[in-house]
Amino acid sequence: MNPEFWRTRWQEKRIGFNQSEVNPSLIKYFSDLELPTGSRVLVPLCGKSIDMVWLAAQGYGVVGIELVESAIREFFVEQAIAYTITEHSKNANIKCYQGQLLEQTIELWVADIFTLDSNNIGHIDAGYDRAALIAMPTELRPQYSQQVIDLSQNAPQLLLTLYYDQNEWAGPPFSISHEQIQQYYSARYNIHKLEGEPSVLNAAPEMTVTEHVWLLNKP
Numbered sequence: 001m002n003p004e005f006w007r008t009r010w011q012e013k014r015i016g017f018n019q020s021e022v023n024p025s026l027i028k029y030f031s032d033l034e035l036p037t038g039s040r041v042l043v044p045l046c047g048k049s050i051d052m053v054w055l056a057a058q059g060y061g062v063v064g065i066e067l068v069e070s071a072i073r074e075f076f077v078e079q080a081i082a083y084t085i086t087e088h089s090k091n092a093n094i095k096c097y098q099g100q101l102l103e104q105t106i107e108l109w110v111a112d113i114f115t116l117d118s119n120n121i122g123h124i125d126a127g128y129d130r131a132a133l134i135a136m137p138t139e140l141r142p143q144y145s146q147q148v149i150d151l152s153q154n155a156p157q158l159l160l161t162l163y164y165d166q167n168e169w170a171g172p173p174f175s176i177s178h179e180q181i182q183q184y185y186s187a188r189y190n191i192h193k194l195e196g197e198p199s200v201l202n203a204a205p206e207m208t209v210t211e212h213v214w215l216l217n218k219p
């Protein structure tokens with residue numbers, strides 16, 4: 001998916017991926033990461049996810065990365081959080097929106113994730129990937145997974161993916177198999193499948209879909 005695809009989706013408000021309720025798997029499994037409060041959580045391809053509000057309410061700092069600036073602005077406006085904007089000194093396409101919620105900092109980067117490095121975003125304690133890996137087409141996924149590993153310096157992750165017959169529906173979101181998860185992450189993580197539950201694709205409700213929840217821990 002090129003950047004224009006996502007900009008158009010946001011412009012035309014075709015954002016069926018955006019949830020009005022906090023993701024139940026986040027609530028159920030995030031504690032498995034055993035993070036002390038005050039830890040900083042990376043949310044790649046964050047959109048305006050309400051999950052970031054939940055993370056802050058649990059006592060975690062949030063570091064989101066999102067290509068489309070209007071999505072980030074909508075997040076702060078809808079959540080009634082005051083924000084400041086800092087522009088990157090060398091790259092006009094990169095900005096950082098920052099606000100405070102319940103004494104936690106929510107820092108959302110307007111950027112193509114591939115243009116950032118760990119010096120930009122600072123230390124990360126864990127990652128939460130919902131609708132991010134599965135938003136990446138097959139050819140970009142190895143580069144994406146490596147970028148998340150590099151940005152977070154191999155921090156543990158809670159990863160949510162979908163599995164369905166890719167021949168039946170083109171995506172995004174794309175279907176990801178256990179073998180693909182191994183391919184992307186087994187060199188740097190111990191991989192545990194926590195759950196596989198029936199799920200629904202909003203754009204193709206007739207499809208049989210399973211949501212998988214993965215815990216990626218450092219070996």
Ligand SMILES: C[S@@+](CC[C@H](N)C(=O)[O-])C[C@H]1O[C@@H](n2cnc3c(N)ncnc32)[C@H](O)[C@@H]1O
Pocket residue numbers: 006007017018019044045046047048049065066067068071111112113114130131132135
């Ligand atoms: C399927 S949405 C998921 C959003 C969010 N994780 C959620 O659960 O609602 C994927 C998001 O990734 C953003 N995106 C796509 N490619 C990106 C890239 N290369 N860098 C940063 N963000 C990107 C899109 O604009 C879109 O908001």
